Amino acid sequence: MNDVADWDWAPGDKCIADVADWKRRFPVVHEYTVTNDGEKIAAIVEQGNKAVTVCVNGELWPVVAERAWSLKFSPDNRLVCPMLREYEWSIVVDGSPWEETYDYVWNLTFSADGKSIAANIKKDNEFGICLNGRSWETRFTEARDVVVSPDGSRTASMVKVRRVATLDIFSFAEGVITVAVDGEAWERNFLSIWGMSFSSDSRMVAAGVNLDRLTYTVAINGVPWERTFSHIWEPLFKPGSYDVFAPVKIDGLWTLAMNGSPVWDNSFVQLWEHRFSPTTNEIAAVVAVQFGKWTVARDAVPWGKTFRDAVLAPVFSPDGKRVAAIVKEDDRYTIAVDGTAWNERFDMVWDPVFGPDGSRIAVKAERKGAYFIAVDGRPGRESYDYLWPPIFSPDGEKVLIRCIQGGKYYRRVRPVSDV
Amino acid sequence: MARMQRRTVADLGFDETIKNLSPDKIARTIRYVLEKEAAARLKAYVDTCIHCGLCNEACHFYVSYDRDPSYAPVAKVRQTIWDMIEKKGKVDPETVKTYARIGFTECNICRRCSMYCPFGIDIGYMMILVRRICGLLKVAPSYLQDQGYSHMYTYSQSWVAQDDWVDTVQFVEEELRMNIKNARIPLDKEGAEIMYSPHSLEAKFKTNLLANIAKIMNVARVDWTMPSFDGWDSTNQSMHLGDHETMGMVERMHFSAGFRLKVKKIVTSECGHSFRAAVYDGSRSLGWKEPPITYLQPTQLFFEFVRDGRIRIARKIEEPVTVQDPCSIVRNRGLGGMLRSVVKAACEDFREVDPCLEHNYCCAAGSGVINYGPPWKFLRMEGGRAKIRQLQATGAKIVIAPCHSCHKTIEEMIDYYKADMHVMFISELLVKTMEIPEDMRTPEGKGSDQ
Numbered sequence: 001m002n003d004v005a006d007w008d009w010a011p012g013d014k015c016i017a018d019v020a021d022w023k024r025r026f027p028v029v030h031e032y033t034v035t036n037d038g039e040k041i042a043a044i045v046e047q048g049n050k051a052v053t054v055c056v057n058g059e060l061w062p063v064v065a066e067r068a069w070s071l072k073f074s075p076d077n078r079l080v081c082p083m084l085r086e087y088e089w090s091i092v093v094d095g096s097p098w099e100e101t102y103d104y105v106w107n108l109t110f111s112a113d114g115k116s117i118a119a120n121i122k123k124d125n126e127f128g129i130c131l132n133g134r135s136w137e138t139r140f141t142e143a144r145d146v147v148v149s150p151d152g153s154r155t156a157s158m159v160k161v162r163r164v165a166t167l168d169i170f171s172f173a174e175g176v177i178t179v180a181v182d183g184e185a186w187e188r189n190f191l192s193i194w195g196m197s198f199s200s201d202s203r204m205v206a207a208g209v210n211l212d213r214l215t216y217t218v219a220i221n222g223v224p225w226e227r228t229f230s231h232i233w234e235p236l237f238k239p240g241s242y243d244v245f246a247p248v249k250i251d252g253l254w255t256l257a258m259n260g261s262p263v264w265d266n267s268f269v270q271l272w273e274h275r276f277s278p279t280t281n282e283i284a285a286v287v288a289v290q291f292g293k294w295t296v297a298r299d300a301v302p303w304g305k306t307f308r309d310a311v312l313a314p315v316f317s318p319d320g321k322r323v324a325a326i327v328k329e330d331d332r333y334t335i336a337v338d339g340t341a342w343n344e345r346f347d348m349v350w351d352p353v354f355g356p357d358g359s360r361i362a363v364k365a366e367r368k369g370a371y372f373i374a375v376d377g378r379p380g381r382e383s384y385d386y387l388w389p390p391i392f393s394p395d396g397e398k399v400l401i402r403c404i405q406g407g408k409y410y411r412r413v414r415p416v417s418d419v
Numbered sequence: 420m421a422r423m424q425r426r427t428v429a430d431l432g433f434d435e436t437i438k439n440l441s442p443d444k445i446a447r448t449i450r451y452v453l454e455k456e457a458a459a460r461l462k463a464y465v466d467t468c469i470h471c472g473l474c475n476e477a478c479h480f481y482v483s484y485d486r487d488p489s490y491a492p493v494a495k496v497r498q499t500i501w502d503m504i505e506k507k508g509k510v511d512p513e514t515v516k517t518y519a520r521i522g523f524t525e526c527n528i529c530r531r532c533s534m535y536c537p538f539g540i541d542i543g544y545m546m547i548l549v550r551r552i553c554g555l556l557k558v559a560p561s562y563l564q565d566q567g568y569s570h571m572y573t574y575s576q577s578w579v580a581q582d583d584w585v586d587t588v589q590f591v592e593e594e595l596r597m598n599i600k601n602a603r604i605p606l607d608k609e610g611a612e613i614m615y616s617p618h619s620l621e622a623k624f625k626t627n628l629l630a631n632i633a634k635i636m637n638v639a640r641v642d643w644t645m646p647s648f649d650g651w652d653s654t655n656q657s658m659h660l661g662d663h664e665t666m667g668m669v670e671r672m673h674f675s676a677g678f679r680l681k682v683k684k685i686v687t688s689e690c691g692h693s694f695r696a697a698v699y700d701g702s703r704s705l706g707w708k709e710p711p712i713t714y715l716q717p718t719q720l721f722f723e724f725v726r727d728g729r730i731r732i733a734r735k736i737e738e739p740v741t742v743q744d745p746c747s748i749v750r751n752r753g754l755g756g757m758l759r760s761v762v763k764a765a766c767e768d769f770r771e772v773d774p775c776l777e778h779n780y781c782c783a784a785g786s787g788v789i790n791y792g793p794p795w796k797f798l799r800m801e802g803g804r805a806k807i808r809q810l811q812a813t814g815a816k817i818v819i820a821p822c823h824s825c826h827k828t829i830e831e832m833i834d835y836y837k838a839d840m841h842v843m844f845i846s847e848l849l850v851k852t853m854e855i856p857e858d859m860r861t862p863e864g865k866g867s868d869q
Contacts, residue, residue: 028601031608046601067589069606070647104582106647122582144573144581144649166578167792169432169564173557177572192571194668210571213555214664231664252455270706272671292708310711312678331713348610348681366610 002076002114007037007400009393013412017041017057020407026055030069034388035077038402038411042079044068054081054095061095068092070106075114082108082119091119091130098133105130107145111152118148118155128183129155136183143180149202156181156205158193179207179222186222193219195234199242206235206244218246218260225260232257233272245283247271256285256300264300271297273313279320286311286325296325296336303339311336315351317358324352324361335363335377342377349374350389355396360416362390362399373401373419380419392416424489425520428794432561433519437512440556445515449508452552453500461548464540465504468493474532474542479780480525483804492532492542495521499549519558522549523659524798527788529746529781547661554661562792566656571665574672575652576790577619585647587622591630595637597863599855602637608644610681613720615645616653616673618688618823628688631846635721638853639729650676653687655696659787663704670701677712684713686720689844691747691785691822698752716748718821721845722757725764732765733854740766741815743806743829743842744779745822753777761845762819765852770813780806782820784828799828800835807832810840818842 008014019041022029028046042056052068054061056079065083072080083092088101091108102121109118118131126139129146140159147156159180164171175189179196190209197206209219217228218235220242235246238258248257253267256274270288277283287297293306296314309328316323324337332345335352350364362375364387371387373380384403391400399419401412453461475481475491484490489498499518503510528543536542553559559567566576573579588604595602605611615636621629636643645651650672657665674697677685687693694716702710724730742758749755755776763769772779783803788795810818810829820826820842830842843851 028603030603031605069585069589104586106582106585120581127580142580160572167561167565169561169568170435172565172568191568192665213557213662216664231667288706291703291706294706308708310678310707328711348683350681 002036004037004391005394008039009398009400009413011398011413011415013410015408015410017409018407019043019404019409022055022058029055030071032386032404032409033071033073034402034409035073036075036391037077038388038391038400040073040077040079041409042071042073044071044081052083054079054092061092063092063095063097065092070108072108072110074110074117075112078114078117080108080110080117082106091117091133093117098130100130100133100135102130102135109146109148111148112150113152116148116152118146120144120146120157127159128180129157131155136180138180138183138185140180140185145196147196147198147205149198150200151202154182154198154202156196156198158196158207159185161185161189179205179219181205186219188219188222188224190219197234197236199237200239204237204242206237208232208234208246216248218244220244227260229257236274236276239276239278245274245276247274247285254287256283264297266297266300266302268297268302270294275314275316277316277320278318282316282320284314284316284323286313294327296323296339298323303336305336305339305341307336307341312351315354317354318356319358322354322358324354326351333365335361335374337361342374344374344377344379346374353390353392355392355416356394357396360392360396362392362416362419364389371403373399375399375416375419390419426797428520430561430791430794432557432559432564433516436556436558437516440512440515440558442509442511445510445512445556446508448555449503449510449552452548452555453503453508456551457548461500461545464542464545465501467538468496468540469538471537474536477532477535479527479529479531479783479805480802482780483783483802483806490525492526495526496542496545500545503552515553515556515558518549519553522546522553523560523563524788524791524795525802527746527781527783527785529785530750531746531778531781534750534777550659551661551663559660560787560791560795562790563656563660563787566787566790567660567662567665570655570657570662570669573652574649574669575619575622576654576656577623579619579622579652581649584622584651587626588629588645588647591626591633595630595633596861598861599634599637600859600861602633602859604633605644606647607680608642611644612642612683613644614677614680614682614685615643616651616685616687616693617645618690618693619652619654620823621688622652628844628846631844631850632688632717634850635724635730635846635853638855638859639724641729644680644682646676646680648676650674653690653693653697655693655701656787656790658692658696658700659790666696666701667704670697671705673697673701674711682712684715685710686715686717689717689821689823689826689846691745691824692787695747695751716752716754716821718748718754718758718761718845721761721849724849725761730849731854732852734852736766736817736848736852737768738766738816739768739770739814740817740819741770741772741810741813743782743810743818743820743822743825744772744776745820745825746779746781746785748821749779750777755779758819758821758845762848765848766817770815772809772813774809780809782806782822782825782828784824789824789828796831800832803828803832804836807836807838811836811838816840819845819848821845 026045030044067084127143128136142160229248231249254271274285312326370383386404388402
């Protein structure tokens with residue numbers, strides 16, 4: 001039941017599992033993870049003497065391993081875990097291991113719909129990616145990071161194309177790093193690479209590349225922009241197009257560039273984490289208008305209010321009209337919406353979650369070790385021992401609360417007004 | 420002023436790289452840095468210095484090399500930045516090599532000289548400019564350049580592969596359970612109080628130090644985590660290389676990991692330069708006035724643990740003990756009192772060094788010098804003579820040094836000078852002396868490391 005509309009939205013509480021009991025049953029219980037719909041909770045549990053398995057809603061997987069880590073629910077609610085058995089790693093999905101085994105598996109990643117599962121792998125000292133149980137035919141001297149295409153059919157990784165001995169600074173400077181997509185390396189190598197991303201049709205890959213000192217640019221399918229900059233940050237394709245946007249540094253200040261040319265009139269002390277509106281051509285980004293003065297800029301126009309410590313990546317409302325971001329000042333966190341910060345401050349706050357019509361924002365927040373939901377800046381009445389971020393119902397009237405309280409894991413649906 | 424006389428050292432990072440330099444490239448690079456990046460601050464320093472020489476005695480190289488005036492801070496500036504300004508950058512490749520040798524190997528940017536300058540001129544900053552210029556020209560010690568490339572590719576100074584990092588953590592956790600029942604090293608735990616950010620050596624050759632930290636975190640019952648992904652390593656040699664761009668990328672990755680994991684504090688390893696990069700140079704190069712997440716050196720954390728009784732000392736060290744004050748955390752951050760407080764809590768016989776605290780000498784290995792490899796080891800040994808004599812004068816048998824660079828070079832100097840002492844990190848001291856709570860003891864463990 002991956003469609004939010006299909007979830008149980010009847011107001012009320014459902015106790016899913018007595019997780020305190022897990023701690024009595026097993027000597028070691030790792031961190032909990034839950035499904036988006038809140039119907040399942042799981043954790044890696046250790047039974048002693050290197051016998052590790054997974055507990056889901058109180059039931060154990062039949063698979064027992066020597067090691068397990070990075071347990072995650074996919075967006076389509078499958079439970080996935082890299083596990084080590086008989087000295088070989090595999091990925092286990094809902095208790096069933098993939099046939100392929102590896103020397104190591106890491107960076108477990110999903111496609112947006114959850115249908116594709118990918119991870120970096122090492123086998124016989126060669127590196128690559130496995131996608132849905134099949135690893136790349138071509139492997140490399142080293143591979144770092146996994147990016148899955150929007151349609152889930154393709155994967156990309158940063159790879160080292162040949163071995164360079166430590167201290168061989170001259171060979172490294174020639175460029176031995178590139179991007180491999182589905183196991184095929186770009187023709188051109190670079191000094192370094194970061195921030196890989198696919199176009200929304202999954203056909204193109206962009207990445208930040210370093211050609212030389214103070215010579216940075218963006219490469220798309222291995223071809224660099226003609227213009228270089230003294231520095232850049234991660235490029236992103238504009239959804240539905242092949243236009244690539246990236247923050248670039250020119251004459252000591254940062255601005256936003258598209259396809260190699262600056263497109264914002266303003267420049268800033270810093271600019272990163274640009275995000276596209278889901279409905280318009282607008283772009284929002286984190287900027288520092290002066291040294292130590294952080295805010296969000298929409299289409300190059302910064303909010304009037306700035307924040308001293310930090311501002312995190314902006315989030316557009318589904319209708320594209322509003323922008324919210326986590327902001328930090330005097331070591332306390334809150335949410336700012338369209339330039340106005342909530343009055344309430346928290347020890348920690350998670351990403352803002354807009355309701356479907358964009359009128360409401362709910363967040364997971366924490367103060368002095370107690371977790372609670374805050375809606376539009378108003379802290380909820382109840383506090384929890386642990387909590388996952390809230391999810392709005394399709395009509396925006398209710399909120400799904402996934403929480404641990406008194407040693408039990410609950411799935412709660414509450415009218416927004418009752419939170 | 421005495422002419423600069425130096426031992427010839429073969430280093431490909433100097434000898435080969437200068438072959439690729441043209442006078443035009445040198446002049447353009449020097450002018451770019453001095454005119455576009457340094458500007459007013461440099462002019463103020465150059466115009467203010469009256470060449471009084473009060474900074475001379477502050478330099479450990481000057482003192483260690485029998486007051487050779489060519490090692491005086493003012494002489495180093497005279498032979499580098501002032502020379503570039505006077506000649507408007509029109510110098511030959513051999514001169515760049517001289518600049519690089521002074522900037523990279525004869526100044527640890529410890530900033531002790533600035534304390535004794537009547538005008539407070541930041542001579543360290545001018546040596547950073549020298550490194551920036553030479554770094555852009557790729558004229559730098561080859562070992563340091565190698566680590567700079569490692570940061571570009573891995574965000575770690577030691578070419579640590581992503582799988583090696585996670586595998587190492589899991590191995591250390593298994594080993595730790597020999598001593599601490601059900602010990603955990605939780606990776607990627609969202610919402611943890613503390614993200615521990617180790618030195619890359621703790622993931623490669625010194626995993627025992629990671630084990631020590633994990634042991635202390637478990638005994639103190641800390642809600643902690645480490646990232647499984649890039650950003651876990653606290654080191655930043657790009658800062659020493661004058662590669663401000665990679666330095667910024669490393670620090671951004673580091674703090675992004677903290678934000679992604681929703682931690683309240685980041686604790687670096689017992690390392691001076693990592694702390695400096697995160698709190699000063701790296702953060703500020705990105706536009707942050709202060710680190711965006713509270714950033715602690717372990718000295719601060721251990722001080723709180725002992726003060727609050729989260730760590731109890733079971734048995735004190737009886738041998739005489741002294742300390743090394745790492746420049747980045749004591750002179751430049753004032754943590755000397757906390758360092759002494761922890762050491763005194765765990766040791767019966769503390770011997771103070773002279774000079775001490777913010778006036779203490781640099782170990783001669785700071786600002787990347789520790790990493791230049793065998794060709795340059797003599798430099799640390801001879802340049803650290805003032806340091807080893809000072810430590811020997813305390814009569815201590817143990818030196819507590821909460822910095823990887825200080826620790827390693829003092830250890831090597833002890834061997835070089837046949838000194839009767841050894842070096843420990845604070846974490847080693849605590850692991851040797853702390854009480855293991857009853858519920859954490861294992862049949863294999865004995866309640867402490869003794």
